[in-house]
Amino acid sequence: xxxxxxxxxxxxxxxxxxxxxxxxxxxxxxxxxxxxxxxxxxxxxxxxxxxxxxxxxxxxxxxxxxxxxxxxxxxxxxxxxxxxxxxxxxxxxxxxxxxxxxxxxxxxxxxxxxxxxxxxxxxxxxxxxxxxxxxxxxxxxxxxxxxxxxxxxxxxxxxxxxxxxxxxxxxxxxxxxxxxxxxxxxxxxxxxxxxxxxxxxxxxxxxxxxxxxxxxxxxxxxxxxxxxxxxxxxxxxx
Numbered sequence: 001x002x003x004x005x006x007x008x009x010x011x012x013x014x015x016x017x018x019x020x021x022x023x024x025x026x027x028x029x030x031x032x033x034x035x036x037x038x039x040x041x042x043x044x045x046x047x048x049x050x051x052x053x054x055x056x057x058x059x060x061x062x063x064x065x066x067x068x069x070x071x072x073x074x075x076x077x078x079x080x081x082x083x084x085x086x087x088x089x090x091x092x093x094x095x096x097x098x099x100x101x102x103x104x105x106x107x108x109x110x111x112x113x114x115x116x117x118x119x120x121x122x123x124x125x126x127x128x129x130x131x132x133x134x135x136x137x138x139x140x141x142x143x144x145x146x147x148x149x150x151x152x153x154x155x156x157x158x159x160x161x162x163x164x165x166x167x168x169x170x171x172x173x174x175x176x177x178x179x180x181x182x183x184x185x186x187x188x189x190x191x192x193x194x195x196x197x198x199x200x201x202x203x204x205x206x207x208x209x210x211x212x213x214x215x216x217x218x219x220x221x222x223x224x225x226x227x228x229x230x231x232x233x234x235x236x237x238x
Contacts, residue, residue, distance in 0.1 A: 033114065038118055134151075
């Protein structure tokens with residue numbers, strides 16, 4: 001029999017601090033993974049557009065490998081693979097055992113996975129920027145860093161934002177995968193609370209609503225960013 005609202009509210013009151021902590025862990029995991037993924041994506045896009053063949057091949061291998069293997073399998077391979085490799089290294093060197101915590105493993109794994117998707121997004125966005133913009137920045141005497149920050153990056157983001165936004169929403173949902181390696185994220189906490197109170201369905205539905213809320217807020221932020229980076233284009237088209 002499904003629990004009544006009063007029963008669920010009473011159970012929720014006892015698990016509310018744990019659920020809030022799970023939401024906070026999920027947000028930290030998603031944002032740090034996003035940051036790592038963006039850095040890897042920029043580096044990967046630069047490598048794919050590089051004139052050095054070795055860099056292009058490495059970047060192509062990276063994106064092909066990541067996009068061809070399921071995220072869940074990669075999560076398990078990286079977590080247990082890193083732990084096994086680190087254990088053997090410390091044992092060989094005579095160091096104390098180092099345990100990789102699930103949060104760090106989750107950030108590394110998700111950042112590494114979605115860095116491949118961001119690579120393709122940034123590569124396409126860079127190719128969409130008119131070549132004359134690079135030449136104009138160089139003619140103005142700007143350094144490579146200044147050219148990228150003040151000229152190329154704002155225009156690139158206008159083309160990249162739709163893909164980045166979509167990947168961010170997928171990454172946000174993919175944080176639930178980290179619960180399988182023991183991280184007390186929103187999904188893991190909802191499972192524990194649901195089993196303990198015998199109201200698993202209600203707590204899982206609550207977790208789904210929280211993810212929906214986070215996605216809705218993300219869409220508002222993405223819409224604001226799209227207006228911000230399209231401002232110059234809108235003004236020039238009037």
